[in-house]
Amino acid sequence: MNQKVIVCDLDGTLAPSKASLEKSMADVLCKVLEKHKLAVISGGAYKQFQKQFLTHLECDGEKLQNLYLFPTNGSGCYIFDKEKNDWISLYEENLTEEERKEIFSAFEKAIKESDVDVSDPYGILIEDRGGQVTFSGRGQEAPLDVKQKWDPDQEKRKKIVEILKREIPEFEVRIGGATSVDVTGKGITKAYAIRKIEELLKIGKEDIVFLGDALFPGGNDSSAKETGVECISVSGPEEAEKILLSYVV
Numbered sequence: 001m002n003q004k005v006i007v008c009d010l011d012g013t014l015a016p017s018k019a020s021l022e023k024s025m026a027d028v029l030c031k032v033l034e035k036h037k038l039a040v041i042s043g044g045a046y047k048q049f050q051k052q053f054l055t056h057l058e059c060d061g062e063k064l065q066n067l068y069l070f071p072t073n074g075s076g077c078y079i080f081d082k083e084k085n086d087w088i089s090l091y092e093e094n095l096t097e098e099e100r101k102e103i104f105s106a107f108e109k110a111i112k113e114s115d116v117d118v119s120d121p122y123g124i125l126i127e128d129r130g131g132q133v134t135f136s137g138r139g140q141e142a143p144l145d146v147k148q149k150w151d152p153d154q155e156k157r158k159k160i161v162e163i164l165k166r167e168i169p170e171f172e173v174r175i176g177g178a179t180s181v182d183v184t185g186k187g188i189t190k191a192y193a194i195r196k197i198e199e200l201l202k203i204g205k206e207d208i209v210f211l212g213d214a215l216f217p218g219g220n221d222s223s224a225k226e227t228g229v230e231c232i233s234v235s236g237p238e239e240a241e242k243i244l245l246s247y248v249v
């Protein structure tokens with residue numbers, strides 16, 4: 001294999017949506033980190049990475065130094081500091097107070113106007129994630145089976161997205177995860193994170209391979225293709241695990 005850096009989407013690729021990393025995947029990732037630099041991109045915030053990903057990864061600090069975490073589509077980056085034995089923020093590009101207010105009111109308007117049912121959510125509906133504001137149709141804490149039933153054909157979210165695009169065209173609006181709509185600054189997509197990786201690691205696109213479950217047109221990984229890196233589409237963590245293993249044998 002000539003690709004040095006492996007870049008993966010998190011939800012639906014390395015782990016089921018917002019669910020914990022499986023033990024078998026965690027083992028494979030440790031093996032990958034022995035030989036490769038690995039970057040993981042998610043629409044989720046860093047605290048979601050901690051809960052869903054880092055607590056289940058049992059690698060030594062040496063290997064963790066090869067891991068780069070990109071929460072909220074690369075508007076932040078975290079790396080492991082071996083000395084401190086902890087994760088540190090390399091940069092954070094947060095939305096301004098003004099911008100967040102504008103996005104929140106656009107969401108409220110879109111919910112009202114679309115008439116989408118958001119009653120009895122599990123946890124909060126609209127979350128401020130610093131560099132991103134995220135709406136989750138059944139709430140941030142909804143169990144996976146509840147989420148999967150809410151908007152399988154994306155029809156509810158398409159309505160919301162349409163209104164948001166009209167209301168706040170100066171932001172990036174997209175469907176993400178199982179029930180969510182993400183809003184970030186213009187141009188903050190997976191492609192943005194991939195370009196950040198190239199910059200940070202001083203590598204070219206030919207040194208990167210990207211794995212994602214939503215590379216189809218309109219999917220939240222599709223922007224990765226704009227960067228010209230090799231993109232591999234996976235159906236879920238099981239297939240991703242097999243592909244990742246092929247990089248370590």
Ligand SMILES: [Mg+2]
Nearest residue numbers: 009011012213
């Ligand atoms: Mg995904």
